[in-house]
Amino acid sequence: MSLLSVRDLSVKFAMRDQTVTALNHISFDLAKGERLGIVGESGAGKSITGFALMNLLSRPGFIDSGSIHFEGEDIVQMSEAQMRTIRGNRMAMIFQDPMVTLNPVLTIGQQMVETLQAHRKLSKAEAEQIAIVKLREVYIPSPEERLGQYPHELSGGMRQRIIIAIALLLDPELIIADEPTTALDVTIQADIMELLLELCQSNKVGLILITHDLGVVSQMTERTLVMYAGRIIEAGRTREIINDPQHPYTQGLINALPQQTLPGQRLKQIPGNMPGLDAVPVGCPFAPRCQFAVDHCRTTLPELVRYGDVEVACHEVNRLHETRTEDQSA
Amino acid sequence: MKDMASDHKILELKNLEKRFELDKGFLETLKLRGGRLVREKREVHAVNNVSLSMERGEALCVVGESGCGKSTVARLVAGLLEPSAGEIHYDGERIDNKSRHEMLGLRKKMQMIFQNPYASLNPRMTIQQALEEPVRYHNPGLGRSGVKDKVEAVMKSVGVDPSWAARYPHEFSGGQRQRIAIARALTVDPEFVIADEPISALDVSIQAQVLNLMLEAKDERGLTYMFITHDLSVVQHFGTRVVVLYLGSICELADTATLFESPKHPYTKALLSAVPQLQDDKPSHIRLKGEIPTPINLPTGCPFHSRCAFADKRCMVEKPRPMQQPDGSLVACHAVEEDRLDT
Numbered sequence: 151m152s153l154l155s156v157r158d159l160s161v162k163f164a165m166r167d168q169t170v171t172a173l174n175h176i177s178f179d180l181a182k183g184e185r186l187g188i189v190g191e192s193g194a195g196k197s198i199t200g201f202a203l204m205n206l207l208s209r210p211g212f213i214d215s216g217s218i219h220f221e222g223e224d225i226v227q228m229s230e231a232q233m234r235t236i237r238g239n240r241m242a243m244i245f246q247d248p249m250v251t252l253n254p255v256l257t258i259g260q261q262m263v264e265t266l267q268a269h270r271k272l273s274k275a276e277a278e279q280i281a282i283v284k285l286r287e288v289y290i291p292s293p294e295e296r297l298g299q300y301p302h303e304l305s306g307g308m309r310q311r312i313i314i315a316i317a318l319l320l321d322p323e324l325i326i327a328d329e330p331t332t333a334l335d336v337t338i339q340a341d342i343m344e345l346l347l348e349l350c351q352s353n354k355v356g357l358i359l360i361t362h363d364l365g366v367v368s369q370m371t372e373r374t375l376v377m378y379a380g381r382i383i384e385a386g387r388t389r390e391i392i393n394d395p396q397h398p399y400t401q402g403l404i405n406a407l408p409q410q411t412l413p414g415q416r417l418k419q420i421p422g423n424m425p426g427l428d429a430v431p432v433g434c435p436f437a438p439r440c441q442f443a444v445d446h447c448r449t450t451l452p453e454l455v456r457y458g459d460v461e462v463a464c465h466e467v468n469r470l471h472e473t474r475t476e477d478q479s480a
Numbered sequence: 481m482k483d484m485a486s487d488h489k490i491l492e493l494k495n496l497e498k499r500f501e502l503d504k505g506f507l508e509t510l511k512l513r514g515g516r517l518v519r520e521k522r523e524v525h526a527v528n529n530v531s532l533s534m535e536r537g538e539a540l541c542v543v544g545e546s547g548c549g550k551s552t553v554a555r556l557v558a559g560l561l562e563p564s565a566g567e568i569h570y571d572g573e574r575i576d577n578k579s580r581h582e583m584l585g586l587r588k589k590m591q592m593i594f595q596n597p598y599a600s601l602n603p604r605m606t607i608q609q610a611l612e613e614p615v616r617y618h619n620p621g622l623g624r625s626g627v628k629d630k631v632e633a634v635m636k637s638v639g640v641d642p643s644w645a646a647r648y649p650h651e652f653s654g655g656q657r658q659r660i661a662i663a664r665a666l667t668v669d670p671e672f673v674i675a676d677e678p679i680s681a682l683d684v685s686i687q688a689q690v691l692n693l694m695l696e697a698k699d700e701r702g703l704t705y706m707f708i709t710h711d712l713s714v715v716q717h718f719g720t721r722v723v724v725l726y727l728g729s730i731c732e733l734a735d736t737a738t739l740f741e742s743p744k745h746p747y748t749k750a751l752l753s754a755v756p757q758l759q760d761d762k763p764s765h766i767r768l769k770g771e772i773p774t775p776i777n778l779p780t781g782c783p784f785h786s787r788c789a790f791a792d793k794r795c796m797v798e799k800p801r802p803m804q805q806p807d808g809s810l811v812a813c814h815a816v817e818e819d820r821l822d823t
Contacts, residue, residue, distance in 0.1 A: 306546075308771070335546055335710065336545070337545065337751060337754045337765070338771075340753075340763055341765075343756070344765070362683065363756060368756065369756050369760045369761065369762055369763050370762075389761070392759075404758070406685050407713065408691070408717035408718075411717065413716055414717070418688065419692055420689075421689075
C-alpha cells in the first residue's frame with residue numbers, strides 16, 4: 151500500500167463574484183520513503199497541493215472533490231480533531247520562510263517541547279532530551295544552549311535547520327517541504343538540502359519537495375510532478391523527465407535555463423505568461439504559449455496518460471516525440 | 481585621431497569603503513561595559529576597500545551571498561549612498577563628491593533597475609506617465625509630441641505593447657512590470673545600467689524573457705551593465721567579467737569563462753559547487769564550516785579565514801590583497817599566492 155494516495159483532488163477558491171479552480175483533478179501516489187518533487191511556476195498550484203495534503207486550506211479555499219488517503223485513511227473526510235493527531239506527528243510541513251514559521255516570542259526549547267507534549271505524554275525534561283537529540287541530528291552546535299535562545303538570535307540557515315529538527319521531532323512518515331531553501335543563500339541551501347536528503351534516507355521518511363528549481367529536484371527526488379495552471383501535466387521518474395521531457399512546457403522550462411544556452415546567446419524563452427486562475431483557457435491550458443499547438447489543443451483538454459515511462463497531458467506528444475527523434479537522427 | 485572618451489574607463493572604483501553607523505544618536509552610543517558607562521559606536525562594514533574598473537560595453541556581474549555588500553556597491557555607484565572613503569570615477573570624472581544637483585546630468589547616463597518591480601513603479605501613475613516622467617525631466621526642450629514619440633519607440637523596442645500605456649502597474653504581472661521598469665530606464669538613452677537582482681523575483685520562463693531583453697538592449701544600444709546577482713547560472717550566461725564579494729571585500733575578479741573554468745579562491749570554488757545542476761543526482765558541494773561572520777565585527781586578516789579549509793596563521797592576521805594571476809584574474813588569497821591549495 152502506498153503511503154499517500156491522492157485521487158481526483160480539486161481545490162477551489164470562493165471569490166466574491168466567482169469560484170476559481172486552483173487545483174484541477176490531480177492524482178498521484180507516494181510510496182513509503184519515496185521522495186517526490188513538485189515543480190512549476192508561481193500560481194501553478196504547487197503550494198496549494200501541499201496545504202491540501204495537510205488539510206490546512208482556509209477560507210476562501212476549500213477541497214471541492216477528491217480524496218487524499220494517508221496510510222489508508224481519507225484526510226479529506228477527517229475532523230479537525232482527528233487531523234490534529236496526524237499533522238505535525240505523522241506528517242510534517244516545512245515552509246519557505248523560517249522566521250514566519252517559528253514563534254518569535256517563544257524560545258526554541260519552548261517550541262520544541264510544546265510540539266512534543268501536544269502528541270506524547272512526556273515530562274518537560276524528557277521532551278528537552280529528545281529536542282537536544284534532534285537538534286544534534288541537524289548539526290546544530292551546542293544544542294543545549296540553543297534551547298534557551300529565541301529565533302531572532304539565530305541565522306537563517308540555523309533557523310531552517312531547527313525547523314527541520316521540529317519537523318522530525320515525532321518521527322513522521324511524510325515531510326512536505328515547500329520551497330524550504332528559497333530564502334537562503336546557495337551555499338546554505340546546499341547544506342540544508344544535503345541534510346534533508348540524508349535524514350529522509352536514514353529514517354525512511356517520505357518527502358514531497360515543492361520547488362521551482364529543477365536542479366534541486368534533480369538532486370533530491372526520485373519522481374517528479376510538473377504542474378501548470380492547477381494541473382499535473384507531466385509525471386514520472388525525475389531522471390527521465392529532466393533528460394527527456396515530453397511535454398512542451400517541461401521542455402520549455404528546462405530549455406529556458408541559462409545553462410542550456412551558450413553564454414551570450416539568446417535564451418530559449420517561453421512566450422507569454424501562465425494564465426490566471428480566473429482565465430484558464432478551454433482546451434489545453436498551455437496551448438496559448440505552445441509553439442506546437444494545433445486546433446485540437448485549443449478545444450479539448452488533454453488527459454494525463456501514460457507515454458513510455460512517464461505520464462503526459464499533451465495531445466501531440468506522439469507527433470512531437472517522432473519529430474524530435476527524426477531531428478536527432480538527421 | 482583617437483576618441484578621447486574611449487581613453488577613460490567608464491567606471492573606476494578606488495579603495496571604496498562604506499560603513500553604516502548602527503548607533504546614530506548620542507544616547508544610543510552609551511553602553512554599559514563592566515559596570516561603567518562608555519561611549520561606543522558600532523558600525524556595519526558593508527564595503528571594504530573595493531577597487532575595480534569597468535570598460536565600455538562590458539557586463540560586469542557582482543556576485544556573493546546576502547550581506548556581502550553587492551547591493552551597497554550598486555547604490556554607491558548610482559550615487560544613492562555616499563561612500564565613507566575612497567573614490568568613484570565615471571568616464572574620467574570623480575563623481576562621489578558631487579552635489580545632488582551636479583549629479584542630475586549624470587543620472588541621464590546612468591540608470592538603475594531594481595529587484596522588485598512591484599516597488600519600483602509608482603502605483604498611482606499609468607505606464608504612460610511613468611515612462612514620460614524621466615524623458616520630460618531629462619529633455620526639457622522636447623515638446624509634448626516629442627516625448628510621446630520617444631516613449632512609444634522605447635516601448636516597442638522592449639516589447640511593451642503601447643496599448644498598455646493607459647493602464648496602472650497593478651494590472652500587470654511581475655515579468656511585465658520588470659519589462660516596464662527596464663523601458664523606463666531606457667527612455668533617457670543611458671549608457672550605463674546598474675541592475676540589482678533584476679530577475680530574482682521572476683519565474684524561470686519569465687527570467688529568460690527579461691534576460692533576453694537585457695541582452696538585446698546591450699547589443700542595440702551598446703550599454704554597459706553592472707549586474708548584481710546571487711544566481712551564478714545567470715552570471716555565466718550574461719556577464720563578461722565577474723567579481724566575487726565576501727563580507728564586502730573582493731575575493732576574485734575574472735573573465736566569466738576563466739572564473740567558471742578555473743575558479744581559484746576557495747570561496748569562489750565553494751560557491752560554484754553549491755549551485756544545483758540538472759544532471760546531479762545528489763547534492764555535491766564543498767562544505768564550508770561555520771557561517772558568515774557579522775559585518776559589525778569584521779574578522780581580522782582574511783575575511784573568509786573562519787570558514788576556509790586552507791586558512792593558516794597568516795590568513796588570520798594579514799588581509800590578502802588581490803593579486804594578478806597568470807590567466808589575468810585577480811585573487812585575494814594567501815593560499816593561492818603561496819600555491820598551497822591542492823587542485
